[in-house]
Amino acid sequence: MARVHAPRLIPDPCSSAAPRRPLGNDDAAAALGPHPGWARLPLVVLATMATVIASQSVISGAFSAARQAERLGYLPHMTVRHTGQHEEGQIYIPSVNWALFIGVLVLLVVFRSSERLAIAYGLGVTGTFLLTTTLFLVYAHIKLRWPLWRLIALGTVLYVVEGLFFAANTVKLFHGGWLPLAIAGIMGASMLTWRKGRRIVMAYQSDVEGPLTDFIRRARNGHLNEVPGTAVYLHPNTVPTPLALSENARFNRVIHEKVFIVRTVPANVPHVAPQDTVTVDRTGADSDHITQLTLHYGFLDDPDVPAGPRIARDHGVDIDPDTARYFVSELTLLDAGRYRGMRKPFTLLFMAMSHNAAVPADYYRLPRERTVMIGAQLEL
Structure with a gap:
């Protein structure tokens, strides 16, 4: 008996009935051929x-942006x-640096793969394009005095091109594109909180300190005992009395023979x-022995306060920076549940940022052995 074999059916890969599976990395590599x-x-x-x-660029950019802010x-x-002996911009x-380290760990835990992280990178880059264009147009309008038609023409071209790129990346917003927006929101909220909190604190501090003219009048009437030496008080404003000066006079009932109020x-x-670094301004009469020094420095210069009196001495100011005592006003913030002008979360954020600020003696390069911190407490 003859036996007939049925033909073996081979599925057509182009047919809809053929089983399909997603191509993996191995399939893609095989399609490209041997490597x-x-x-x-x-x-x-x-x-x-x-x-x-790339990491060095990110670190340097973060350092520079934080310092300018x-x-x-x-x-x-x-x-x-x-970190450099000859280059001014080499800083740490x-x-x-710790914030970047924590951010990298968070990215590793959240995204886990470079493919998902690339989505967030694309939205961040295209968003930077739009912000850079906006800042340049503002600069061209204020500084370069460009006419309106030129601003509109350039802005239209750049915004159309960059807007298309940004719109193409917004479709991936919930797949990782939210990351740069979240970082921008946190940084923006922190900066605005610090600026508003500083205004509230400085307004309160000005009320406590009182005008400098009233302090000079009390000192002139003989209510304070004069002691030999030179005292340098750091203060950001020229109108009110430095908190360290008023507190020192109130508790010790003394004033130094030479008093210099320095602001940067x-x-x-x-x-x-x-x-051009030092500007000298005599306050009151010459017998009051109170002089105001304003130190000007560029955004790449360090606020070296002891260098200011040395320059002032070279210009004829009677001051000995090597024996002067430096007094710094310090205002300690306490959480009392009052929340002056800010909601509770922002107040707590401002207090945390204030407690982690740099020590004034280190920031202004003051000699620690001749620096005194005097201050008060503020309940927020």
Whole structure:
């Protein structure tokens, strides 16, 4: 008997009845053909070098941005360490470095893969495009005095191109694109909270200190005993009396023979020439022995307060910076549940930022053996 074999049916890969499965990495590699094994190690080395370069750019950018925000009054004073002997911009900020470290750990836990992280990176880059264009147009309008038609023409072209890129990335908002928006929101809220909190504290401090003219009048009437020596008081304003000066006079009933009130003013230039660093202003009569010094420094300069009296001495001011005593006003914040002008979460955030600020003696490069901290308490 003849036996007939039925033909074996082979599924057509193009047919809808054929089973399908998603292509993996192995399938993609097979489709590309064989790859040379000798190139794996050089590519790993190249990728590592690119990662180091990119990380250094992020770290340097974070340090620079944090320092400029601090100079503008949007962040508290931070400890800055100079890592270079000849380059001014080589700095290290421990608090920012720890924040970056914690941020990297959070990214690893949340995203777990570079593919998902690339989505957040794309939205962040395209958003930066739009912000950079906006800042440039504002600069061109205020500083360069561009006419309106030029601003509209350039802005239209850039916003259309960059807006398309940004809109294309917004579809991935809930797949990782929320990350740069969350970081921007946290940083923006922190900066605005610090600026508003500082205004509240400085307003309260001005009320406690009182006008400098009233203090000079009390000292002139003989209510204070004069002691030999030079006292340098740091104060951000020239109108009210420094808190350290008023508290020292109230408790000890003394005033130094020579009193200098020093304030630092950041300039919108990288560096300030030494001859333009110090501005001298006599307060009251010459017999009051109270002089105000304003120190100007650029955004790349360090607020070195002891260097100011040395420059002032070279310009004829009678001051000995090597024997002067430095007095710094310190206002301790306490949580009393009052929340002056801010809600509770923002008040607690402001207090946390204030407690982690840099020590004034280190920030202004004051000699610790000749620095005295005098202050009061403020209940928020």
